[in-house]
Amino acid sequence: MPAIDATDEFETLDRLFRPLAHPVWGRDLADDVGVVPSRPGHDLVLTKDAIVEGVHFLPDDPLDLVARKLLRVNLSDLAAKGAEPFGYLLACHWSSRCGWPEREAFAAGLAEDQATFGLGLIGGDTVSTPGPASFSATLLGWAPRGGIVGRAGARPGDLVLVTGSIGDGGLGLQAAQGRLELEPERIAALAAHYRLPEPRLAFGAALPGHAHASADISDGLAADAGRIAAASGVAIELDLGHLPLSAAARAWFDSRVDPEAALSFLATAGDDYEILLTCAPSAEAALMRAAEGLHLRLTTVGRVTAGQGVTVRLGGKTLALDRLGWRHG
Amino acid sequence: MPAIDATDEFETLDRLFRPLAHPVWGRDLADDVGVVPSRPGHDLVLTKDAIVEGVHFLPDDPLDLVARKLLRVNLSDLAAKGAEPFGYLLACHWSSRCGWPEREAFAAGLAEDQATFGLGLIGGDTVSTPGPASFSATLLGWAPRGGIVGRAGARPGDLVLVTGSIGDGGLGLQAAQGRLELEPERIAALAAHYRLPEPRLAFGAALPGHAHASADISDGLAADAGRIAAASGVAIELDLGHLPLSAAARAWFDSRVDPEAALSFLATAGDDYEILLTCAPSAEAALMRAAEGLHLRLTTVGRVTAGQGVTVRLGGKTLALDRLGWRHG
Numbered sequence: 042m043p044a045i046d047a048t049d050e051f052e053t054l055d056r057l058f059r060p061l062a063h064p065v066w067g068r069d070l071a072d073d074v075g076v077v078p079s080r081p082g083h084d085l086v087l088t089k090d091a092i093v094e095g096v097h098f099l100p101d102d103p104l105d106l107v108a109r110k111l112l113r114v115n116l117s118d119l120a121a122k123g124a125e126p127f128g129y130l131l132a133c134h135w136s137s138r139c140g141w142p143e144r145e146a147f148a149a150g151l152a153e154d155q156a157t158f159g160l161g162l163i164g165g166d167t168v169s170t171p172g173p174a175s176f177s178a179t180l181l182g183w184a185p186r187g188g189i190v191g192r193a194g195a196r197p198g199d200l201v202l203v204t205g206s207i208g209d210g211g212l213g214l215q216a217a218q219g220r221l222e223l224e225p226e227r228i229a230a231l232a233a234h235y236r237l238p239e240p241r242l243a244f245g246a247a248l249p250g251h252a253h254a255s256a257d258i259s260d261g262l263a264a265d266a267g268r269i270a271a272a273s274g275v276a277i278e279l280d281l282g283h284l285p286l287s288a289a290a291r292a293w294f295d296s297r298v299d300p301e302a303a304l305s306f307l308a309t310a311g312d313d314y315e316i317l318l319t320c321a322p323s324a325e326a327a328l329m330r331a332a333e334g335l336h337l338r339l340t341t342v343g344r345v346t347a348g349q350g351v352t353v354r355l356g357g358k359t360l361a362l363d364r365l366g367w368r369h370g
Numbered sequence: 371m372p373a374i375d376a377t378d379e380f381e382t383l384d385r386l387f388r389p390l391a392h393p394v395w396g397r398d399l400a401d402d403v404g405v406v407p408s409r410p411g412h413d414l415v416l417t418k419d420a421i422v423e424g425v426h427f428l429p430d431d432p433l434d435l436v437a438r439k440l441l442r443v444n445l446s447d448l449a450a451k452g453a454e455p456f457g458y459l460l461a462c463h464w465s466s467r468c469g470w471p472e473r474e475a476f477a478a479g480l481a482e483d484q485a486t487f488g489l490g491l492i493g494g495d496t497v498s499t500p501g502p503a504s505f506s507a508t509l510l511g512w513a514p515r516g517g518i519v520g521r522a523g524a525r526p527g528d529l530v531l532v533t534g535s536i537g538d539g540g541l542g543l544q545a546a547q548g549r550l551e552l553e554p555e556r557i558a559a560l561a562a563h564y565r566l567p568e569p570r571l572a573f574g575a576a577l578p579g580h581a582h583a584s585a586d587i588s589d590g591l592a593a594d595a596g597r598i599a600a601a602s603g604v605a606i607e608l609d610l611g612h613l614p615l616s617a618a619a620r621a622w623f624d625s626r627v628d629p630e631a632a633l634s635f636l637a638t639a640g641d642d643y644e645i646l647l648t649c650a651p652s653a654e655a656a657l658m659r660a661a662e663g664l665h666l667r668l669t670t671v672g673r674v675t676a677g678q679g680v681t682v683r684l685g686g687k688t689l690a691l692d693r694l695g696w697r698h699g
Contacts, residue, residue, distance in 0.1 A: 071601045072521050073447040073585060074417040076513070079408035088403040089459040089508060091495045118402040132420040132461070132506040166420045172501015177461040179418060179508040184405070192401050256402065272400045 050167050053133075057148035063128050063161025075130065075163030083183045086124035090115050091177035094136065098236075099217060100173070104143045105150030106236045107176070112154045113238050114259065115180035117314040120245035121257040122189040124182035126158055131165035136174035158242070188249045190318070195254040195273035199319035201343035202328065204241050206287040207262050209234040211310020223296070227289040234287075238314035244339075245316060247331035255318035261309040263362060265317050266343070267351045276348030277319075281308055281355040285340040301355055305362055308353065319345050379496050382462075386477035392457050392490025404459065404492030412512045415453035419444050420506035423465065427565075428546055429502070433472045434479030435565045436505070441483045442567050443588065444509035446643040449574035450586040451518040453511035455487055460494035465503035487571070517578045519647070524583040524602035528648035530672035531657065533570050535616040536591050538563040540639020552625075556618040563616075567643035573668075574645060576660035584647035590638040592691060594646050595672070596680045605677030606648075610637055610684040614669040630684055634691055637682065648674050 054070060062070045066077050077085070092114070094100055098107050112129065119126050131151075135144070155161065163181065213235025215221040216228045223231075241257075248255055254273055258265045263279065270277045281304040286294060290307060297303035320328060325341065332339035353360045383399060391399045395406050406414070421443065423429055427436050441458065448455050460480075464473070484490065492510065542564025544550040545557045552560075570586075577584055583602055587594045592608065599606045610633040615623060619636060626632035649657060654670065661668035682689045 068520065071597075072451070072518075074415050074451050074453070074518070076518055077414045077416065078515065079410060079412055079414065081408060081410065083408055085406045085408065085414060086403050087406065087459060087493055087508075087510075089461055089494045091461040091463060091497045091506075093463060093497050093499045095500060096497065122401070122403050124403070130416060130418040130508055132418055134420060134422060134463070134504050136501075164416055165418045166506065168420045168422050168425065168504075170422045170501060170504055171424060172465075172499060172504075175463050175497070175499055175501075175504065177420075177495065177506050179416075179459055181416075186407065189401075189403070189405055191397065268400075 053144055053167050057144055058162060061148065061151055061155060061162040063163050066128060067161055067163050070162070070164065077181065080183055082186050084186050084189065086119060086122055086182045086184050086189060087179060088115050088118040089177060089179040090118065091175060093175040094173035102236060104147040108147045108150030109154045109237055111176050111178050112151065113240050114314060115178050116158060116240035116242060117238065117257040119180055119182040120240045120242040121255045121316050122184065123245050123248040124184040124189060125246065126160060126180055126182040126242070128161045128163040128181045130163050130179040132177045133167040134170045134175045135167065136170060136172065139174055190248045190252045190255045192254055192256050192269050193272040195269050195275050195319040195345045197275055197345055197347045199253055199345035200322055200325055200341050201266065201277055201279065201319050201345060202339055202341050203262065203285065203315050203317050204244055204332065204337055204339055205315040206285045206290060206338065207313055207315065208290045208307025208310055209287050210238065210312025210314065211307065212290055212293055214312060223289065223293055227292050230289045235312060240314060241316045241337065243335050244332055244337055247328065248318060251324040251328050252318040252320045255316055258313040258315050258317050259311060261311040262313065262317065263308050263351055263353060269317065269319065270349060270351055276346045276350055276352065277343055278346060278352045278354060279308065279343040281353060283340060283342045284308060285338055301360060304355060305360060309362060382473055382496050386473055387491060390477065390480055390484060390491040392492050395457060396490055396492050399493065406492070406510065409512055411515050413515050413518065415448055415451055415511045415513050415518060416508060417444050417447040418506060418508040419447065420504060422504040423502035431565060433476040437476045437479030438483045438566055440505050440507050441480065442569050443643060444507050445487060445569035445571060446567065446586040448509055448511040449569045449571045450584045450645050451513065452574050452577040453513040453518060454575065455489060455509055455511040457490045457492040457510045459492050459508040461506045462496040463499045463504045464496065465499060465501065468503055519577045519581045519584045521583055521585050521598050522601040524598050524604050524648040524674045526604055526674055526676045528582055528674035529651055529654055529670050530595065530606055530608065530648050530674060531668055531670050532591065532614065532644050532646050533573055533661065533666055533668055534644040535614045535619060535667065536642055536644065537619045537636025537639055538616050539567065539641025539643065540636065541619055541622055543641060552618065552622055556621050559618045564641060569643060570645045570666070572664050573661060573666055576657065577647060580653040580657050581647040581649045584645055587642040587644050587646050588640060590640040591642070591646065592637050592680055592682060598646065598648065599678060599680055605675045605679055605681065606672055607675060607681045607683060608637065608672040610682060612669060612671045613637060614667055630689060633684060634689060638691060
């Protein structure tokens with residue numbers, strides 16, 4: 042693999058990243074800064090997540106997929122707040138394995154998801170590190186003024202809903218690591234979910250006015266429910282009997298001898314990047330209609346009560362989870 | 371040193387970073403996002419720089435100084451554009467050396483410079499890495515609408531000016547590494563400059579309306595002059611006979627046998643974080659007055675001509691530099 046010397050950070054910028062610049066606000070990446078004009082009636086919503094090789098992605102993951110996952114885990118945060126993304130800043134901490142072909146693949150992945158999600162590159166930095174590669178992105182989006190859905194708004198009496206299916210991220214990691222015994226097409230589907238989550242931006246746009254609280258599920262359903270409960274000063278009860286499973290996760294579940302342990306794993310495994318929300322019972326139907334219009338599964342998995350913490354039930358029995366979820370260190 | 375497990379990233383957030391949150395726009399760091407309202411008549415200016423242990427800071431540098439340098443190298447970018455900073459997002463990629471005392475020191479450094487520069491923490495992420503520590507910050511500032519000073523505005527006939535003194539960053543790195551023979555107080559002054567550069571924010575505010583082009587000097591005077599020349603489609607001539615030196619750099623210079631080589635080193639060593647600008651000769655006096663009012667040195671070191679590239683002269687002789695400057699890889 043070719044060594045990249047310091048000078049090549051200029052060439053990386055010129056050759057690979059300048060073509061990705063936002064046509065106006067990125068200033069051709071020639072100015073150390075991006076400039077975003079104020080948009081009357083709107084708030085700017087910002088989020089910044091980092092990913093590390095060997096922790097958040099696998100050392101042999103293709104870098105185009107790593108780049109797309111980096112954007113998507115951040116886009117997922119914007120989606121859960123009902124914000125509309127438009128741009129990002131990027132920091133690449135390249136390892137010695139990141140020669141030209143790998144950097145080109147990374148830029149190609151960015152270009153693909155820029156087109157998919159309507160993003161432009163506003164600025165950033167590329168550096169090299171003697172350690173494993175890591176990356177961070179600062180994603181920017183617009184929301185109508187005062188309109189984002191926070192984590193702290195859940196109220197006793199609310200229902201708890203999730204988009205999509207739960208547990209595919211956790212199973213997908215095992216699938217990508219070759220640690221799962223399932224049919225090859227199931228393995229492929231789960232690994233693809235782990236490597237390339239789908240931020241729920243279109244559904245997120247339907248949240249304002251209907252949801253009281255929402256967040257994306259990155260650390261596991263139970264853990265992220267716990268964070269909504271803590272921020273809102275309420276308790277949340279989850280019923281694992283209602284956990285929405287993908288066909289692949291259902292096939293895995295059917296192969297397990299201990300259904301409680303299996304569902305507990307799925308509810309705590311993380312990397313789902315689905316939206317977890319609470320709403321008044323009267324808003325459930327409108328949200329269901331919005332999801333149906335997007336051909337997106339939306340499932341009521343629990344309810345909000347007075348109190349604190351998360352309770353997980355299955356068939357009327359309360360489960361004691363070893364841990365609520367996994368926070369990537 | 372205590373091991374920090376994954377769970378402790380939550381505790382890091384709660385204990386160390388939540389107290390640093392911007393009082394409104396940081397949303398108590400409870401929401402995965404920050405929300406910044408639009409400010410009529412203003413643009414949002416954003417910049418993102420990353421630093422890596424062993425590349426941009428030394429493995430034994432105290433982490434409070436590393437945190438402050440991280441903010442300052444980004445603030446320097448905003449200063450050079452005439453933007454007024456107000457907040458930032460942060461990504462910490464902690465290494466195994468970053469136990470609680472080190473993380474507390476890092477947070478204390480952030481708190482100190484937040485107070486100095488009027489900043490609040492808007493959001494971010496903390497992760498752990500098996501490699502060396504690295505950090506990035508996304509700094510946010512306001513500028514009057516359409517008012518930032520870019521890199522591309524230099525015109526033939528302009529003068530080239532720099533704030534402060536040149537070469538202290540490069541000498542400071544050698545001083546911090548114990549590779550410099552000078553009196554102890556000189557060594558201390560240079561190492562302090564390397565570890566804690568001074569972003570020229572107050573002077574930056576005087577640039578709009580007077581400067582045609584500006585940038586901060588991170589990669590060396592000659593290299594950053596080259597980037598202004600390239601972006602503007604002009605040539606820049608620098609006269610090293612006018613290079614402003616600090617007392618410590620002057621003492622080092624006086625000890626050298628080859629003045630050409632010594633000045634060439636100072637003009638290419640980088641890490642200065644001074645402002646390099648071009649302006650019409652008629653604007654020079656106003657900028658000098660602004661600098662005087664701030665007790666800041668401002669020196670005319672060259673001029674802009676038609677053509678391309680950077681020419682470096684000393685006493686009427688043109689010097690051939692081995693390299694224009696150092697880009698941290």
